[in-house]
Amino acid sequence: MPAGFRLLPGRLSRQQQEGLIDAVVAAQATAPFWRPSMPRTGQPLSVTMTNFGSLGWVTDKHGGYRYEPAHPQTGNPWPAMPALLTDLWQELADYPALPEACLVNWYTPESRMGLHVDWDEAATDAAVVSISLGDKARFRLGGPKRGGKTASMVLSSGDVVVLGGEARHCHHGIDRIYPGTSTLLPAEHFPAGGRVNLTMRRVNLA
Ligand code: SIN
Numbered sequence: 001m002p003a004g005f006r007l008l009p010g011r012l013s014r015q016q017q018e019g020l021i022d023a024v025v026a027a028q029a030t031a032p033f034w035r036p037s038m039p040r041t042g043q044p045l046s047v048t049m050t051n052f053g054s055l056g057w058v059t060d061k062h063g064g065y066r067y068e069p070a071h072p073q074t075g076n077p078w079p080a081m082p083a084l085l086t087d088l089w090q091e092l093a094d095y096p097a098l099p100e101a102c103l104v105n106w107y108t109p110e111s112r113m114g115l116h117v118d119w120d121e122a123a124t125d126a127a128v129v130s131i132s133l134g135d136k137a138r139f140r141l142g143g144p145k146r147g148g149k150t151a152s153m154v155l156s157s158g159d160v161v162v163l164g165g166e167a168r169h170c171h172h173g174i175d176r177i178y179p180g181t182s183t184l185l186p187a188e189h190f191p192a193g194g195r196v197n198l199t200m201r202r203v204n205l206a
């Protein structure tokens with residue numbers, strides 16, 4: 001594993017996981033999940049997204065990957081980041097400022113995320129802190145160059161991953177979801193089930 005990679009299995013209790021899902025559900029009132037599309041091609045992603053924080057990560061055909069202060073469809077500011085998230089950041093990120101953004105990805109059973117490096121942030125000196133909620137997923141981690149060697153691991157609900165140091169510049173993605181492996185996501189709000197991933201990012205240099 002690259003330096004700066006940490007996996008904290010079961011870092012969040014069931015109650016903490018439920019609290020985060022409640023916050024994602026509450027966020028729907030002003031910042032509903034939407035399906036973003038790829039730059040240039042306009043191809044839709046297989047995940048739907050929303051954000052917490054003063055900035056949120058968005059992508060669309062014409063504007064490309066970027067951070068925006070408001071939801072692309074409702075124009076509302078993103079809901080505030082739950083305190084549990086900023087507390088976790090302060091414990092794990094070892095960075096002198098709070099994250100502006102927490103991207104929320106909802107993976108349904110057929111969703112994937114291709115190998116990529118997070119590089120839309122100026123503050124690449126800050127770790128990315130990532131929380132898994134709901135169904136298990138196979139996470140893949142490679143090196144800084146595309147096409148290099150990779151390793152995979154299964155992430156479960158309540159696990160926390162930190163991509164700091166060298167790992168901050170490494171390729172990563174989600175190969176697949178294992179449907180029906182968690183009871184966390186309430187069917188009335190997540191009819192297709194699946195997995196919710198929260199990733200906190202510091203965007204601007206502190
Ligand atoms: C991401 O790289 O944005 C998401 C990773 C994950 O879903 O665990």
Ligand code: FE2
Binds near residue numbers: 116117118172
């Ligand atoms: Fe990422």
